[in-house]
Amino acid sequence: MSLSDTPIERPVAVDVSVVVPTFNRRDQLFQVLNALGRQITSRGDEGSFSFEVVVVSDGSTDGTPEAVDSWDSPYPLHFIQQ
Numbered sequence: 001m002s003l004s005d006t007p008i009e010r011p012v013a014v015d016v017s018v019v020v021p022t023f024n025r026r027d028q029l030f031q032v033l034n035a036l037g038r039q040i041t042s043r044g045d046e047g048s049f050s051f052e053v054v055v056v057s058d059g060s061t062d063g064t065p066e067a068v069d070s071w072d073s074p075y076p077l078h079f080i081q082q
Contacts, residue, residue, distance in 0.1 A: 015049035024062045052076040
């Protein structure tokens with residue numbers, strides 16, 4: 001089952017959902033996804049917070065779905081293909 005076939009499930013609450021819309025911008029999308037992976041998720045003395053990323057592709061034909069599906073994400077990642 002690919003990421004695009006998987007419904008978004010939220011068994012664990014997250015503090016932040018980052019929604020990234022895209023259309024035929026695979027290389028730029030991965031710059032964003034990699035930058036998100038380098039974020040420090042700390043609240044100082046309060047501990048850490050969690051985030052998820054939801055990528056919404058508006059019919060991309062540049063290999064975006066396949067690239068996202070094969071990417072090893074360091075955070076919860078959901079992919080929606082319109």
